[in-house]
Amino acid sequence: MYSVKEAFYTLQGEGARAGRASVFCRFTGCNLWSGRERDRATSHCRFCDTDFIGTDGQHGGRFADAQALANHLMSLWPHAQEAAAPYVVFTGGEPLLQLDTPLIEAMHAQGFEIAVETNGTLPSPDGIDWLCVSPKGDATLRITQGDELKLVFPQSDAMPEQFTHLAFKHFYLQPMDLSPRGGQGTTMKDTVSYCLAHPQWRLSLQTHKIAGID
Numbered sequence: 001m002y003s004v005k006e007a008f009y010t011l012q013g014e015g016a017r018a019g020r021a022s023v024f025c026r027f028t029g030c031n032l033w034s035g036r037e038r039d040r041a042t043s044h045c046r047f048c049d050t051d052f053i054g055t056d057g058q059h060g061g062r063f064a065d066a067q068a069l070a071n072h073l074m075s076l077w078p079h080a081q082e083a084a085a086p087y088v089v090f091t092g093g094e095p096l097l098q099l100d101t102p103l104i105e106a107m108h109a110q111g112f113e114i115a116v117e118t119n120g121t122l123p124s125p126d127g128i129d130w131l132c133v134s135p136k137g138d139a140t141l142r143i144t145q146g147d148e149l150k151l152v153f154p155q156s157d158a159m160p161e162q163f164t165h166l167a168f169k170h171f172y173l174q175p176m177d178l179s180p181r182g183g184q185g186t187t188m189k190d191t192v193s194y195c196l197a198h199p200q201w202r203l204s205l206q207t208h209k210i211a212g213i214d
Ligand SMILES: C[S@@+](CC[C@H](N)C(=O)[O-])C[C@H]1O[C@@H](n2cnc3c(N)ncnc32)[C@H](O)[C@@H]1O
Pocket: 030, 047, 048, 049, 050, 091, 092, 093, 094, 095, 117, 118, 119, 120, 133, 134, 150, 152, 174, 175, 176, 177, 178, 180
């Protein structure tokens, strides 16, 4: 059984693959925050910009098996006749609480290329085509290699220097959007300054928020 908060067709907004048409599958639940505002201040992850509770979002629901979820996600990909392979981004919440080998196999059998957005605290199954790891505060990082490391900046207990030696192809800093915590604006200036001073890091903007899409 898979619990999905929402699923939608949009453009990947962040990181090295920003701008790419994607089916997003947002799983319910996370291991670093309950998703309830009253728990935010005492959680491992305190800046989350996402509602991942329940299965009541657009095209959300509970899916009995991998084939049912793969069929559902394929129904959201509108370009069956085009050359570009269908592309899915599994996110959440924390997708590695639910993404397993049967689902990876069912998605590949449909022809999907599979991307994952994870906090990196849980082991990842084999077969993921694009792995994006986004470390969180003092939460122990268990995934130390992948395609991109995308760090939300700044986090006093997870500074970029801690991660530069890890085996990722791309290193991104993404300005923390403070609005989920009632703040204003983002930490854009500090993030730009850090990237200018440390060229190993590139700037990732949340372009879907700029574009006004999901
Ligand atoms: C909502 S998380 C879900 C996937 C996974 N749990 C994770 O944390 O990577 C998706 C992406 O949004 C980023 N993110 C969450 N809240 C943010 C915020 N307030 N500002 C900027 N990026 C944020 C996360 O770091 C992650 O890269």
